[in-house]
Amino acid sequence: MPRPNDALSNFELMVLLAVLRLGDEAYGVPIAEEIEKRRRKAVSIGSVYAALDRLSSKGFVVSELGEATAERGGKAKKYFRIAGKGLAEVRETRRTLMELWSGLPDVQGKRA
């Protein structure tokens, strides 16, 4: 059972899902773009890193330094990977949300 502090915010869940979708290519820019693409709203690097910082301190993601490219002004990338605890939390959140959504046709785009 996760501790109350470990509960995911909406944006943190989006970041975790983006990290999962991107697999080995999950670093700041693709994560922000993946969320922007699905959410259809601009997402700043600062907000992505703030969420990743929180997720990291909760032990939901782990990171490692990657290569530097000229496009980035010679600065290294930081790749993120979801940890076992993070995956369990995503599954738990999904289960909870599915249970809460079931039986509510209005939020599924259907008329009651």
Add this chain to the structure above:
Amino acid sequence: MSDVGTDFRIALWVLRFLGFGGFGQDYEIMLGDIQERFSRRRSRLRFWAEVAGVVWRGALLTGQFRRLLLKRMAVWTIVGMGMFALGYRTAQRSFTAEMERKSAVENLLLARQLVANDRFLKDELARAQSLYQKEKTFEAMRQLQFVKARFDAAQYEYDEFFSRHSLNGAVRR
């Protein structure tokens, strides 16, 4: 267009020195991400908005900044309450002073009216007395009694008013 590299150098300085260290050692990595995005979109405004966002988010992550924010909020709350109290007190004082002034003017006018009425009735009483002394008629006696009753009533009102308000003799005279 000026050298974009200068923007990156300034941005790195801004992130390092104004970011309150909220993101630890990640500022260079984040600036790399911002640069990568800039190389695709080429929007300077967007670039600086991203930098500002990182500074703000980084600042919010630090306990030092949150404590500073809380202290400032507490100080501004106290200042705001103080200003409200001061404003309220000033408004209340001037209102009270205005009411006192108005009341004093009304009392003065009433006092003058009472004095004038008193003088008039004294004259009336003297006239009625002399008329009665001269004619000794029933009508003159009735007139004297009537004026005397009015004079007594006015005297009572006059004494009661002046003893209540302790107005100075200037009004009486």
